[in-house]
Amino acid sequence: MERHDAIVIGAGLNGLVAAACLARAGLSVLVLDRASAPGGIACEHEVAPGYRLPRFTLGSGGLPPRIVADLDLPRHGLRFIRAEGGVTCFPGGEYHASYRDGVVQRREIARFSRVDADAFTRYRRDMLRAARVLAPLLAGPARPRRKGLFAGLRARLAKADRISAMAPADLHGLLRLATLPASEFLDSYFESPHVKAHLAAAAMMGATLGPCSPTSAARLVLPWLETAGDAMGGAPETLMPVGGPAALVSALRSVILAAGGQLRMEAEVTDIRIKDRKVQGVVLANGEEIGADAVFSGLDVKRSFLSLFQWKDLPEGLVERVGRVCMRGVAAKLNIALDAAPDFPGLPEGCPSLGGGLRLAAEIPAMQRAYDDWRARIPPRNPLIDVFIPSFLDPSLAPQGGHVLSALVQYVPDVLHEGPWSAERRKALGDLVMTRLAEVSPGMEKHVVAFEVLLPDDIENEIGLTGGDFSYGATTLDQLFFNRPFPGTGGAETPLRNFYLCSPSAHPGPLVMGGAGANAAAALLAAKRKEART
Template identity: 30%
Template sequence: MLNLLAYLYTFYAEGRNHSFEIAKRRDDLLSFNAIIIVSGDGLIFEWLNGICERTDKLQILENLPVGIVPCGSGNGLLASVLAYHKNSLNKKGFENRAIQLINNKEALSSKVNLMHIEAGERHMAAFLSVGWGLLADIDIESERWRSTLGQNRFTAGAIVRTIKLKTYNGSDQQKNANEIGVFSKNDAKAFVEYEKMLHRISGVLRIALENTPISLSSNYTVAHNYEQIKRVIEIATKLKFETVIDLYEMLTAPISKVMDKWFESDVLKATIATDGVIGFAASPFDAGTGYVLLHHVFGNLDNNPGSWGFVYGGMGAVSDSIRTVGQQLGVDFFNNSEVAEILIDDNVAKGVRLASNHELYGDKIFSNCTPEVTFNQIIKKGVIKDQNFNHSINNINYTSPVTKINVALSELPNFTSRPDAGKIQPHHQTTIHLNCESMEIVDNAFKDYKSGIASKRPVIEMTLPSSVDRTIVPENDSNAHVCLLFVQYTPYELATGLWSDEDKKNFVNRVFTQIDEYAPNFSKSVIGYDLLTPKDIESTFGITGGNIFHGGMTLDQMYWLRPSKNFFDYTTPVKNLYLCGSGCHPGGGVTGRPGKLAAIRALKDK
C-alpha cells in the first residue's frame, strides 16, 4: 500500500472551501483514475459542489470515481454505500477498497444520486439529506467542540440547544402564493419569478457592495490593479445578459414602473414599492427608488438572501458585543465621552481631544460619524486644504423624511385581518407595512411632505422585536411588547417652523389612530412612547439631518462617490485618518462592512 501511495498526487485541504475551489478550477481532473478523499462527509460535499460548478460536470461525475477513506465523525455517505452492499463501517479494509478504485472502477462501488437544492440565489448539490432547524443547528453549533469532544460533541450540542430552544420560522412559498392570490392569481405566479430576479441581481450586487470599490490607477501597485481586474472578471462571469438588463432597469427606473411591469394588484405593488422609499425623501414614481429597494434586498442574514433580523437585547447589544470582544483584546473604551476635536499636526491625524479636554493618541484614527460631523465639526476649519474635497463634502444630501416612534405596549396589536387572541403569530415577527394600499397613497404622503407638512396619511413600517426577543420587556409581564414605528414622510422643519410639542403630539395621535384602523386595540394598549423627528435624531445621536444612512442612498452618492470622488476607499485627505461609518461605501444598514473594509485599508497602509 505504501508503494502504491507513492504514485499518488496528493493535496491537502487548507481551509474551508479549498477543495471546492480545486474541484471547480483544475483543468486536468480527467487525467486521474480516481479521487480518494481522506475525510468525512464535509470534504466530500465541498468536492462534489465544486464539480457541479463546472461546465463539464456531467463528464467528470460519470468518469471520475470518488473513493472514501473515512476520517469524519459520521461518515454517512460511506456508511450508506456499505450498507447497500450489506457491509458495515465496523469492518476494516476501507483504505484498500478506496485504493482499488485506481485499477478497477467496479471495486465495491455504488452510484449515488445527487439532489439539487435551491435556496434563494444559492444552489447546492446534496447526497444524504438536507437539514434545517433544530438538527441543523446542533450539527453546526457543536462544531466548536470537534477537537475536544470528538463525536460526543453532537450530544453536548443537543443538550445545549434543547435548553435554549428557539422558534424556527421558514419561508413558505405556497403560503405566500395563497395570500397574494387573494388579490391576484396572476401576481401569485409572478411573485415567484420576481423573487428569483431579485436574487440574481443581488448576488452580483453583493460582490460589489461587500468589497472596496474597484479602482485602477497608476497610483496603485501592479499587484493591486491585478486584484481589481480579477474582481471585475468575477463579477462579469456571474452576469447573464438578462441579469444585466434587469439590473440596469432597477438602477434607473422608478420603483413604480418596475412594479407595473411585474404585477397587477395595487396592494402588492405598493407594499413592495415601500422598500424603494424607506428612509428616502422620494415618491415611488421618482427615479432612484429602484436602487433603494435593491439595497434592502442586499441583506443576507444566515445565508438567506434579502433577509434582515432583530438583534437579541436590542441594537445596543451590537455595541456591547464589540466592547466585550475589544476588552478581551486589551482595548480601552471611553463611554459618554464626546469628541470635541480630531488632533491633526502637519496634515497627519495624531489623536482626539475629548470635550473634557482629555487627549488620546493613536497611530490610526477612525471616524464613524457622518462626513459632515467629521470634516466640518470635529476638524478645525481650514485644516483640510483640498477644496474639491471640501466642496463635495459640503454638498452631500442628508435629507431624511423619517420620524421614529418607539412604543411600549401592554399587549400585541390584534389585526382584524389576522385575529390572534393575544398570541404571537408569524406576522408579528415580520415587517408590517401600513397605509400602502396603493402607490397613489404613498405618493400623496410624499406630496404633503414636499409642501412642508407631515403626511396626512403617512407610510408606516412596524416591527415588534419583542415577538422574537423577550429580554427587552419586563420578565414578569408576559403580555408586554415593544413596537418600533418607522414613519414617513415628515420634514426636518415644518412649513410653519420648528416642530412644537403640540405638533409632535398631534402627529403621534394621527399615527396611532390610523394604526387602529388595522389593529383596533393599538391605541388603548399604549403604555408610553418616544418620538424622534429628523431633527431630534440629529440632536440626539449626532446623525446629520436625521438620516440614518449617513447620507442619501442615491446613485450620485454611492460607490465611487461615497463620500467623495477620489476618497471612496476609506482614506481622507488627512494621513492616518479613516472613515468607517455608513457615510462611506457600501452605505446604510447594519452590515459591518464599512468598518471591516476601513480596517483592511488601514492595515495595508502600514
C-alpha cells in the same frame, strides 16, 4: 501622552465593528464616545420602567453572516431569531403577508392575483440574481486601493472585464434596477396594486426617493442581499438579535475587550490633531490629548470633517465637497410601551408574519403623494409607517404581559416650509400614527403606558446626526458606491493620511449593517501589511 495604534470616535455599531476587527488583528484600540453607553442610534432605551427598545432605530435586522463569523460573535453570546418577512396593512382592511415558505408565499399572492403568484417566481429569481452581483460590491471598497497611473488603469480594466463577462440577462437586469422607478419596475412583473405596494413599501423605508422616482427600483433588491439562493423559495426573512440591538452592542463590546481593546464613555472628542495632512491623535473636551497612528470616525461625514478639524488644516476644496453631501431627515421615530398585547383582528389568528413587522401603507400613488409632501416640507398627511413589535419574538424586552412597539414614520421633513415643528404639530403627528395603529388594532390606545415622538431635529440634537438622517447621507445613486461619501472616494480612506471614515457616510452606507466599519478596518490592516512588505 497616552498612545494607541487606532482610536475610533463613536461607539455606534459601525465604530464597534471597526474596533473589534482591529483589536482581533492585534492592534491596540481605543473607542471614545460622548454618550454614557455604547450603541449610537442602536442604544437601548427604557421608554418606561422595564420596557426596553432601541431609542432611535426600529430594532430589526442583524449583521451580515460574514461579519458575525469573522468576529466569532456567537462565542460572545450573540443569537438571532429568524422571523417571517412581515405584513402590510392597507386602508379598508386588506393585508398582504410575506412568508419564507414558497408554497405559502404563492398562496398568499394568489389571493390577489394568480398571475402575480406565477410572476413572483420570476421576480424572486431576478432579485437573487441582482443580489449575487451586488453583494461583492458592497462587501469591500467601491474604489480599488491603487495608486499611480498604471495601477489605476489596470484596476479599471479589470472592473471593465468583470462587467463584460456578466451574462446579458444579468447586465440588463442591473441596468433596469439602476435606472427605473420602483413603480415601473414592479409593473413589469405584477398586476395587483396591493402586491406592488407591499413590495414598494419595504423598499422605500429610509429613502429620500418616492416609488415613482427614477432609480428607486434599485432599493427593491435590498431585502434580498442576505437571502440564500437555495432557501425555501419564498420572501426574505427578518432577523432580530435575541435581546434586541443591545445584545449586538454587548457582543461587539465583549469582542473588543477580550482582544485587549478599550472603551471610554463620556469622553467627547472635540478636535483631531493634524500636521502636514497627517492625523496624529485626538483632543477631548476636557483638554486631554491622546496620540494614535490612525483615527477612525464613526460620525457622519459632515461632523467628521467640519466639526473635528480646523477648516484651514483641510485640503483645498474639501470643505466645499463635504458641504455638498446631501443629508436630510426623512423619518420620525415613535416608541410605545403597552401593558397588553395588541390585537389585530383583520389578520389571521396567530399570523406568523406579524413577528417580522407591520407596515401601514396605501397604494403606490398615495406613497408618491406622501413623498411629494416631504419634498415640499409639508407635515405628513398619509405617511408610510413601519412598525416592529420585538417583544412578540423576545418577551424579555417588556414586563410580563407587556409589549414594546417601535415605529418609523417615513416622509417626515426635518424642517417645515411654514415654520418649526411646534409642540402642537409634534402631538398631531403622534395622534395621526396612533389613529392609524388603532385602525388595524382597535383599542390599542387604551393600553399605552408610555408614548414618545422623536423628530429628525431631536435625533440631530441628541446624538449629533446631521439633519437626523438615519442613512448618514442620501442613498441616491449619486451618493453610493464610488460616490460615497463624495465623488472619487468609494471607501473609508480620506484625503487626510491616517484618517478613516467608518460610519455609514462611507461605502456601503446603511445598505449593509456594519459594512462601513468592517471596510474601514480592512483598509488600515491592508495598509499595514503593505508597509510590512516594504
